[in-house]
Amino acid sequence: xxxxxxxxxxxxADVVAPLLLNKLLVxxxxxxxxxxxxxxxxxxxxxxxxxxxxxxxxxxxGSPGTLYVYFTYGMHYCANVVTGPPGEGAAVLLRALVPVTxxxxxxxxxxxxxxxxxxxxxxxxxxxxxxxxxxxxxLGGGPIxxxxxxxxxxxxxxxGPRIGISKSVDAPWRFRVPx
DNA sequence: GGAACGATCTGC
DNA sequence: CAGATCGTTCCC
Numbered sequence: 001x002x003x004x005x006x007x008x009x010x011x012x013a014d015v016v017a018p019l020l021l022n023k024l025l026v027x028x029x030x031x032x033x034x035x036x037x038x039x040x041x042x043x044x045x046x047x048x049x050x051x052x053x054x055x056x057x058x059x060x061x062g063s064p065g066t067l068y069v070y071f072t073y074g075m076h077y078c079a080n081v082v083t084g085p086p087g088e089g090a091a092v093l094l095r096a097l098v099p100v101t102x103x104x105x106x107x108x109x110x111x112x113x114x115x116x117x118x119x120x121x122x123x124x125x126x127x128x129x130x131x132x133x134x135x136x137x138x139l140g141g142g143p144i145x146x147x148x149x150x151x152x153x154x155x156x157x158x159x160g161p162r163i164g165i166s167k168s169v170d171a172p173w174r175f176r177v178p179x
Numbered sequence: 180g181g182a183a184c185g186a187t188c189t190g191c
Numbered sequence: 192c193a194g195a196t197c198g199t200t201c202c203c
Contacts (some may be wrong), residue, residue: 038186046186056199073187074196080186093186113189119189164186181203191192 003139004020004146009083013039013090016083018159018175020092022151027127027144030105032097033151034115038162039078039173042089046167047090057137061089069124069134076121079129081138081146095163095174097123142157154178 009016009133017039025032040047048057048070059082061067066082068091080091097117099106106116106126117123124130129144136142158176161169 026187040186048186051200054199071198072185074185074198076187078186095186115188119187162186166185181201183201184199185197187195189193189195191194 001147001149004065004148006063006065006139009081009139010085011083013041013083013092014173016081017092017173018157019096019153020081020146021175021177023153024100024147024149025097025123025127026147027129028102030102030127031100032127032170034094034096034122035098035177036094036096037175038093038095039175040091040093040134041173042084044168044171046162046165046169046171047089047091049091053089056082057089060091061087062135064138065139065146066139067129067133067136067138067142069129069131071131072121077124077130079124079133088147093120094123095120096176097126099126105123123162 017037042049049060063086068080079094082091084090118127138146160174162174
């Protein structure tokens with residue numbers, strides 16, 4: 001059980017996104033295995049970084065391994081892992097986790113609903129990831145950790161178009177662990 | 180200063 | 192399938 005290497009996260013977002021599959025996201029007693037990711041490159045019109053750095057997306061321009069949390073639809077938070085060299089503005093959206101530890105707490109945080117972390121906003125709610133965690137380091141002494149337990153990413157991840165965006169909808173930058 | 184629009188989720 | 196709900200961005 002070791003932190004994901006910063007080197008691994010230094011590549012292009014669409015290369016790193018499938019490599020994050022099967023890694024673990026840990027916050028306190030709650031752990032989830034990452035089973036769906038989505039790449040956002042800086043040259044992508046659908047990326048928050050496309051129009052340059054702003055107060056909202058500043059964390060995206062940090063070092064690889066930085067957590068970028070954003071608020072959307074007036075009620076939801078979503079979590080990204082910053083990738084690429086510092087200042088580039090690339091990230092991988094975490095879209096789904098399979099709960100590994102802390103299911104009871106996750107269920108409580110999810111209001112008793114059965115779906116715990118199978119969506120980008122749901123996983124933030126389940127792991128209690130919020131704006132206070134924006135720009136924290138996932139590979140260091142921060143509250144949230146990105147860990148490698150030795151499980152390899154899938155040899156043949158399912159690849160498809162991204163979801164919930166209106167630009168670059170055809171780019172095959174969504175990755176999933178096959179079941 | 181104002182309006183439009185979301186990297187979503189839920190309940191009907 | 193539409194409503195919730197508000198920060199960010201962009202345009203005037």
